[in-house]
Amino acid sequence: MLLVRFLLLLCLQQTGHALQLTAPSSHRAKMGEDVNISCSFIISKPIFNQSFPAITWYFQGKEILSVQNTKVIARDPRVSYTGRAEDGIADLSISNITIMDRGIYKCSILYTPKREEKEIILDIQAPPQISITEKLVVKNRENVLRSVISGFYPVDIDIKWLRDGKILDKVIMEKPLRDPDGTYSVRSSVTITPTKEDRERIFSCRVQHKYLTTPLQEDFQLVYGAIPSIHITSQAFILNVEQMLVCSVSGFYPESIVVNWFLNDTLVKNTKTRRISSSAVESDYHFIPTQQNRDMELRCVVEHATLTIPHVERLRVQVTDLTAKYKTFVPIVAAVLISVLGTVTFYVLCMKKKKKSFPKVRDITRSPGGIFSLDVHHFYPEAITISWEVIQPPSSTEPRPIASTILMHRNQDGTFNATSTCESLRGEIREDEPYIVRASVIHKKLKYPSHREWKSDDKDNRGNNIH
Structure with missing residues (x-):
């Protein structure tokens, strides 16, 4: 640097010029960096008062910084003067450079009456x-x-x-x-x-x-992912009689899912959604049919990451008014009921209780995500055991137990439902060889354990009943 200034000074003395300015024609920086744009000058014939020259920086033709008699005025808080006029340095610094800072900068030095200016093109790099x-x-x-x-x-x-x-x-x-x-x-x-x-x-x-x-x-x-399946469980609608509607959603992945009820186009707020397993939820809606919502449409609407549009299950509100329908028959029915009330009531209660007691064991289902589930409905008492095992090859006589989870649900009639889930067979089987998944149900009301099987080569994915 000293050699360059010496040569510039020698040149100035030979030409008679009092001021010479040096700056690069272009400068490149990465977005977000702090940038220093260099500009230097040499004065060959200083005047007697040894006053400093005036330094001015411009961006796109507008003044952004000036230095006069050591006083610095910056028009932007990110712009600062990092030079030393007494050493012939007029550098400009810009912090946290952005795309908006790219363009033409001009370094201007005034040493009365001489003025020298240089333009520097600043280019900003912004990779994706x-x-x-x-x-x-x-x-x-x-x-x-x-x-x-x-x-x-x-x-x-x-x-x-x-x-x-x-x-x-x-x-x-x-x-x-x-x-x-x-x-x-x-x-x-x-x-x-x-x-x-x-x-x-x-x-x-x-x-x-x-x-x-x-x-x-x-x-x-x-x-x-796995697309959810939807099913609404309901009974016949009776005017002004409350019933619980259940929207069952199962077989989906990932776990995040949204289930809402609508009556026509109005969102129903008094609903409750509970998780049955990682791939199954149920949404309950306590609904009272009235004359105003007769023939309206109930909708269970499911939103899931695998669905481009929400999945909708519909149910029409078709209401029966028992009071009006049977009004003319009330006296006759009342007389008949009084005469046989004791016998019929006893018989109905016994049969209903007996019917409640025996578990209804469903077939094994397998979701697209590889999750096995077994549902057991309407049993009493609550105590029940559901165990799982895998058999590979199918001819093997030594089944291997596999882990599972069970969720219980109490019905309004006092009976219970259970869902047992085998989350994954990863590491338990060889996927290139047929296998059998077996679930066994033990309950007080079953004389023998009830078994269900799912075979890997069954195209319809239905379990076979074995008792």
């Missing part, structure tokens, strides 16, 4: 970042993978999607949007129909941009 926003898919169904590429400048960018390194087609890139900080962001998506084999494959979103020395790539694996 990738965020995968959607990788949940359903097997054998058309799905869309999505990503957001943000924080880049300039706007030109190239986006590709890959599966195990092979470029995919059906790629969509939306129109880039300008963000408040001056950079750009853009959404990109690709449509695929995932298969079983895609579970182990690596998917990638790859981006090429001016300020990337090598392509930027985000790798990920697909997350396989």
Whole structure:
């Protein structure tokens, strides 16, 4: 630096000029950094009062900083003077550089009557970042993978999607949007129909941009989801008689799910949703049919990540008015009931209690996510045992027990329901060989244990009854 200034001074003395200014023609910085733009000067013939020169910096033609007799005035809090006029240094510093700071800067030195100016072009580097926003898919169904590429400048960018390194087609890139900080962001998506084999494959979103020395790539694996099934349980509607409607939702993955009831287009607020297992919930609605809601539509609406639109189960409110229907028959019915009330009441209560006592064991079901469930309905007393085991190969005589969970629910008639769930067979079986999953139910009212089986090679996924 001393040698350069000596040469400049020598040149000035030979030419007779009093002031010479040196600055780079361009400067490059990364977004978010603190930047120092250099500018230096040499005065060959100082005047007798040894006064400092006036230093002024401009950005896009507007003054942003001035230095006069050691007094510094900055028009922007991020702009500062880092030079030393007595040493011929007039450097400008800008903190936390943004895209809006790119452009033409001018360093101006006034040493009366001489003025020298130099323009410096500041270029800002803003490389992109990738965020995968959607990788949940359903097997054998058309799905869309999505990503957001943000924080880049300039706007030109190239986006590709890959599966195990092979470029995919059906790629969509939306129109880039300008963000408040001056950079750009853009959404990109690709449509695929995932298969079983895609579970182990690596998917990638790859981006090429001016300020990337090598392509930027985000790798990920697909997350396989299961679509929920819906069923509404109800009885015949009777005018002004309350009943509990149950919307059962099962077989879904991931666990997060929203269930709402609507009466026509009005959201019902007095409902309660309870979780039965990781892949099953029930939503209860205590409903009283009135004349005003006759022929209205009840809807159970389910929102889940695997659904592009909410899944809806509908139920029409068809009300029976027992009072009006049987008004003319009340005296006759009353007389008949009085005569046989004792016998009929005793008989009905005995049969009802006996009917309640025996468990109704359903077939084993398997959700798309590989979760096995067994439902046992309307049994009494509450004590019950449900155990699970796996048999592989099917001819084996040594079944292996597997872990399970059980959830109990008390019905309005005093009986109980139970749902036993076997969450996963990972590590328990060899997936390339047939196997049998067996559930056994033991209850006081069953003379022998009741068994249900699910065979891996059964196409309809139905269990076989074994007693």
